[in-house]
Amino acid sequence: MRRCCCITGTQTFALTGPVTTHPKIGGLHHAKKGEAEGFCYANDIVLGIVELLKCSDRILYVDIDVHHGDGVEEAFYCTDRVMTVSFHKFGDFFPGTGDITAIGSGKGHYYTLNVPLRSGVDDKSYVSLFKTVCSCYA
Secondary structure (H helix, E strand, C coil): CCCCCEECCCEEEECCEEEEECCCCCCCCCCECCECECCECCCHHHHHHHHHCCCCCCEEEEECCCCCCHHHHHHHCCCCCEEEEEEEECCCCCCCCCCCCCCCCHHHCCCEEEEEECCCCCHHHHHHHHHHHHHCCC
16 A cells, blocks of 8 residues: 655644644754754654654655755665655855765665755746656656
């Protein structure tokens, strides 16, 4: 049986309903296993994905925040069970990670995709790029 799920910054849903929710905060994708970063002290996205992995073989996580989701990428960098795709501003910008050459390692090789963007990308270009990249994984 194939399962569908959707993760947003504040809620994670599976076929059975909410897996994890917090009404006031969410999208704390910078926190890492051993440190808080970027105002993020716990990574709700990672916790939601870990919960979903209990009932799903694989997860596709797409991050569209202006900042690279470094904590989520780091958590799943070496696994083939979670593919992370991040569209983010890149260059002299926090957190300074998310280079296009970061593609995962070990079993996770090619399960990390970064789409680093420069300042000034307009909506039309962003949507076109997003559709092109994401259609490869649909």
